[in-house]
Amino acid sequence: MSSPVSSQAHFVGIHLSGDTLRSAIVSGDGTLVDRREFPLDREKLMEQVVRTVTDLRNLAPNFQSVGVAIPGLVNRITDQVVDSRELPATVREDLHAEFMNLTGLRFELENDANAAAYGEYQVGAGRGAQDMFYMSIGDGIGGAIILDGKPWTGTSGLAGEVGHITIDAEGVECVCGNTGCLETVASAPNIVRRANERLDRDSTSSLSRLALNKEFTASDVAHEARNGDDFALMMIERTGKYIGTGVASVINLLNIERVVLGGGVMEAGDLILNPIIKEAQRRAFQPCFEATEILLATLGSDAGAIGAALLARDAQIT
Ligand SMILES: [Zn+2]
Numbered sequence: 611m612s613s614p615v616s617s618q619a620h621f622v623g624i625h626l627s628g629d630t631l632r633s634a635i636v637s638g639d640g641t642l643v644d645r646r647e648f649p650l651d652r653e654k655l656m657e658q659v660v661r662t663v664t665d666l667r668n669l670a671p672n673f674q675s676v677g678v679a680i681p682g683l684v685n686r687i688t689d690q691v692v693d694s695r696e697l698p699a700t701v702r703e704d705l706h707a708e709f710m711n712l713t714g715l716r717f718e719l720e721n722d723a724n725a726a727a728y729g730e731y732q733v734g735a736g737r738g739a740q741d742m743f744y745m746s747i748g749d750g751i752g753g754a755i756i757l758d759g760k761p762w763t764g765t766s767g768l769a770g771e772v773g774h775i776t777i778d779a780e781g782v783e784c785v786c787g788n789t790g791c792l793e794t795v796a797s798a799p800n801i802v803r804r805a806n807e808r809l810d811r812d813s814t815s816s817l818s819r820l821a822l823n824k825e826f827t828a829s830d831v832a833h834e835a836r837n838g839d840d841f842a843l844m845m846i847e848r849t850g851k852y853i854g855t856g857v858a859s860v861i862n863l864l865n866i867e868r869v870v871l872g873g874g875v876m877e878a879g880d881l882i883l884n885p886i887i888k889e890a891q892r893r894a895f896q897p898c899f900e901a902t903e904i905l906l907a908t909l910g911s912d913a914g915a916i917g918a919a920l921l922a923r924d925a926q927i928t
Pocket of ligand 1: 773774775784785786787788791793
């Protein structure tokens with residue numbers, strides 16, 4: 611346990627994912643002063659959030675508000691989670707009220723991609739930009755748009771669903787009901803699926819180190835690519851081409867100043883970023899491409915919790 615932080619104002623962010631609860635305490639200027647990570651017990655979600663907040667209060671007694679990043683559709687006007695495939699336990703009418711009643715603190719709920727985007731925008735790779743598009747590429751692909759310093763969430767809170775833009779009209783079926791979405795080729799499980807399919811039908815690729823490990827993950831693909839495995843490198847580059855195709859559409863549509871790419875798949879770093887930039891340049895309208903910076907996110911898996919804390923900070927001001 612760290613020692614209590616100073617008595618200046620602090621803000622707490624909590625990021626709930628399907629299996630993990632991450633928390634962050636940030637100071638008023640956005641500096642991260644404490645981070646934690648626990649396995650999430652979905653059956654005891656409410657108790658776990660309240661207990662986390664209570665524990666953090668011992669560490670930073672002087673905070674009044676908490677931001678919670680949730681993997682689902684969040685209505686910021688009614689403070690309700692309308693839908694969450696990943697964490698259905700958050701879809702309950704009294705979630706926001708219960709959080710406040712049980713802790714006596716003000717709570718802000720936000721979609722996790724929007725929260726992570728806000729974190730990157732304020733203190734990460736988006737710092738200094740006016741407008742930014744954020745894309746998170748992990749088990750799924752999410753996105754968020756920040757215009758003039760505020761998340762722009764569209765007419766019903768769904769803007770930024772870049773994972774469901776069509777990349778391959780003849781492609782495989784997506785969880786959303788469409789076929790050939792970006793997510794069906796570039797999310798972590800789909801990188802593994804594509805690699806396995808190719809290993810099955812191509813005898814030369816079976817010489818790849820990936821073929822030795824039948825249960826490999828997307829981070830194994832990135833790891834082998836870094837170690838010079840040709841097949842793994844090709845899979846990462848092709849994935850980068852798909853993502854770059856999506857980024858080109860975003861650039862053409864928004865003429866946005868900065869595109870920030872985060873999530874587990876981007877941990878492959880330049881190996882994936884370079885093919886993304888190359889493909890975006892090849893496909894985007896040139897003047898739009900030239901006006902855009904495409905960068906790796908810098909906050910890692912803490913982006914959602916940090917962003918949620920900063921949303922709590924800024925909601926308090928307005
Ligand atoms: Zn889809």
